[in-house]
Amino acid sequence: AQSVTQPDIHITVSEGASLELRCNYSYGATPYLFWYVQSPGQGLQLLLKYFSGDTLVQGIKGFEAEFKRSQSSFNLRKPSVHWSDAAEYFCAVDDYKLSFGAGTTVTVRA
Amino acid sequence: DTGVSQNPRHKITKRGQNVTFRCDPISEHNRLYWYRQTLGQGPEFLTYFQNEAQLEKSRLLSDRFSAERPKGSFSTLEIQRTEQGDSAMYLCASSGERQGAGDTEAFFGQGTRLTVV
Numbered sequence: 001a002q003s004v005t006q007p008d009i010h011i012t013v014s015e016g017a018s019l020e021l022r023c024n025y026s027y028g029a030t031p032y033l034f035w036y037v038q039s040p041g042q043g044l045q046l047l048l049k050y051f052s053g054d055t056l057v058q059g060i061k062g063f064e065a066e067f068k069r070s071q072s073s074f075n076l077r078k079p080s081v082h083w084s085d086a087a088e089y090f091c092a093v094d095d096y097k098l099s100f101g102a103g104t105t106v107t108v109r110a
Numbered sequence: 111d112t113g114v115s116q117n118p119r120h121k122i123t124k125r126g127q128n129v130t131f132r133c134d135p136i137s138e139h140n141r142l143y144w145y146r147q148t149l150g151q152g153p154e155f156l157t158y159f160q161n162e163a164q165l166e167k168s169r170l171l172s173d174r175f176s177a178e179r180p181k182g183s184f185s186t187l188e189i190q191r192t193e194q195g196d197s198a199m200y201l202c203a204s205s206g207e208r209q210g211a212g213d214t215e216a217f218f219g220q221g222t223r224l225t226v227v
Contacts, residue, residue: 004152036218043114043201043218044153090152097143097166098203098216100152 002027002093006101013081014109021076021104023091032094033074035065038103039087047089050074061085083108114219116202122225123192130188131222135204142185143216144177145201146170153201159185192226199223 005024013019025031032051036044048059055067065076074091086108092098115134123129135142140161145153156175157167161182171177174192179185189196200223203216 006152009150041220041223043220044203045218046215049215092152097155097158098145098153099155102150103152 002031002095002099004091004093004099004101006089006091006104008104009102010105010107012107012109015083016080019076019078019081019085019106021089021091021106023074023076023101024072025074025091025093026072027093027095031074033065033067034092034094034098035059035063035074035076036090036092036100037061037087038090044090047076081106081108083110114202114204114217116200116219116222118222119220120223120225122227125194125226126191128188128190129192129224130186131200131202131224133185133187133202133204133219135184135202136217139204139206139217140182141205141207141216142179143203143205144185144187145203147199147201147221148197156187189224192224194226197224197226 003026034049035047038044047063048057050057050067057065063078088103088105090100090103092100117132143158144156147153155168156171157177159179174190177187199221201221203218205214205216
C-alpha cells in the first residue's frame with residue numbers, strides 16, 4: 001500500500017530565510033505526488049503536483065518541489081519565506097485516492 | 111461556482127446522538143471523497159463516490175458511519191451513536207473525470223469540525 005512520511009513535525013524559520021520540507025513516499029509504481037497547505041481552520045489548498053516528466057515542479061506562492069526516485073523523496077522548497085507561509089503542509093501520494101503524511105507545521109518568526 | 115461547500119462548519123453534539131454532514135461538490139465533478147482529520151494528523155481517507163456509486167470504503171468507516179450521494183450530486187455523511195473518538199474535522203473533496211491515478215486535482219472544502227461531548 002502507498003504511504004507518505006514527513007519526518008519533521010515542526011519547523012521554525014525566520015522570515016526571508018529559505019525553507020525545505022521533507023517528504024518520503026512508499027509506492028510500488030510511478031507515484032503521483034502532491035503538496036497541500038492548510039491554514040488554521042481552513043481546508044487544503046494544492047501547492048503543486050508531480051505526475052511525470054521534469055522532476056523539478058513549480059507551484060503557487062513561490063514553492064517548488066523536486067522528485068528524486070532514487071531517494072523516494074519529494075521535498076518542498078521555498079527560497080524566501082514570508083510570514084503568510086506559516087501553516088501546516090501535507091505531502092500526499094495518489095492512487096485514485098490521496099494518502100497523506102502527518103504534516104509539518106511551519107512557524108515563521110520575524 | 112464557489113468551490114466545494116460543507117455544512118455545517120461546526121457541530122457540537124452529545125455522545126450517543128446522531129449527526130449528519132453535507133457536502134456540495136464542484137458541479138461538474140463526478141468524484142467525491144470524504145476524509146477525517148484529527149489534531150496533528152494528516153487527513154485519513156474514509157470513502158469515495160463516482161457519481162452515485164460508492165466505490166470504496168476505508169476500514170476506518172465503522173458500521174456507525176454511512177455516506178450517500180443520491181443522484182450523484184451532493185453527499186451526506188451520517189454518524190450514528192456518536193462517541194468522543196469521533197471528534198475530528200471531516201473534509202470533503204471533489205475531482206473531475208480521471209484517466210488515471212493523479213491526473214486531476216482534488217479540491218477540498220473547508221470541513222466540518224465535530225465535537226462530541
